[in-house]
Amino acid sequence: MKTQSIDHLTPMQKTLLITLGGRAADALWKRPILHDPLATEIVAHLDHDTLRLPMGVREAVAIRSRMLDRAVAQFVRSHPDAVVVELGAGLETRRYRVDAPPTVDWYDVDFPEVTELRKSLLPHRDNVHAVGVSLLDPRWADAIPGDRPTIVVSDGVLGFLSENDNRQILTTLTDHFTAGGELVFNAYTKFVARQNGRFTKIVGMPADFTGYGIDDPQDIVDLNPALTFVEELYGDAAPERDELNLAYRLMSRIFAAWPAQARRGVWIVNYRF
Ligand SMILES: C[S@@+](CC[C@H](N)C(=O)[O-])C[C@H]1O[C@@H](n2cnc3c(N)ncnc32)[C@H](O)[C@@H]1O
Incomplete structure (x- = not known):
């Protein structure tokens, strides 16, 4: 693996450093939750x-x-002919963490600059395909088979785009x-x-940048x-909360019984299509 410059990336593209940095910091922690040395x-x-990540990001x-x-692993276990689509893949390493049958094809979608970086930094795997295209291009899915069971997974991406962008992406x-x-x-x-x-300004995003938020999972169904x-x-x-320190464990227990507050933390939503 050769050292790569990332000076040419836009601040939006550099947001990948935050999630990658979180996984890398976790791997170096004394009690890792994710265990991802590749990060x-x-x-x-x-x-x-x-990056100096804000508190709690790791x-x-x-x-x-x-x-x-877990959602992806479960899907590919019951659909060995599945296609996994990672929207805004950044330098995400899920393909190397999830044990997928060799019959599963994995499509990593991100801007061409980012997919090039992925190709130069991540180990080659058969059945892994880079799709260098903006999700704002209505033809973003054209290079991906549409006739197999599909799980579309996205971490830290849809919430960075506008409501209209989300409507268009989900319609495509x-x-x-x-x-x-499934979409998760x-x-x-x-x-x-x-x-x-407040979190993304560390990679050059405007400090007043606001993403797209929902207050009810049904809001996504209203979009599509x-x-x-x-x-x-x-x-x-989540079971992982038991691996946190005592203060976080106590807080999690209280928040878990209070949906409006729990949704302000890690909030995963799952849809069928
Ligand atoms: C916060 S990062 C998350 C990256 C990755 N999912 C992860 O967990 O490490 C957001 C990613 O979305 C990508 N992204 C943002 N807007 C995009 C668009 N319009 N088309 C494709 N990718 C986009 C960025 O390039 C970046 O890689």
Whole structure:
């Protein structure tokens, strides 16, 4: 693996450093939650100073990665002919964490600059395909088979785009993937989305940047009625919370019984199409 410059990336593209940094920091922690040494290896090969992540980001990223990994692992176990689509893949390493049958094809969608970086930094795997296209291009799914059971997974992406962008992306999704499947992603409440710039300014995003938030999982169905809401999961109620320190464990227990508050933490939503 050669050291790669990332100076050419836009601030939006550099947000990948935050989630990657969270996974790498977790791997170096004394009691890792996610255990992803590849994330640390990738960080070491980026010509960039290590980010100082705001408090709680390491834990939140590790927990939501585990929750999304579980959803994908479960889907590919019951659909060995599945297609996994990672929206806004960044330098995400899920493909190397989830044990998928060799018959599963994995499509990593992100801007061309980012997919090039992925190709130079991540180990080659058969059945892994880079799709360098903006999700704002209505043809973003054209290179991906639409006639196999599909799980579309997205971590830290849809909440960075506008409501209209989300409507368009989700419409392309349900129009293209006609064999049906699941959409699973981490959602932000409107309150949390308004605070987005506080976290993303460390990579050059405007401090007043606000993302897209929802207050009810049904809001996504209102954007695209071809989606059916299946379930929501809270990081505060996930088994991983027991691996946190005592203060976080106590807080999680209280928040888990209080949905409006739990949704402000790690909030995973799952839909069928
Ligand atoms: C916060 S990062 C998350 C990256 C990755 N999912 C992870 O967990 O590490 C957001 C990612 O979304 C990508 N992204 C943002 N807008 C996009 C768009 N319009 N089309 C494709 N990718 C986009 C960025 O390039 C970046 O890689």
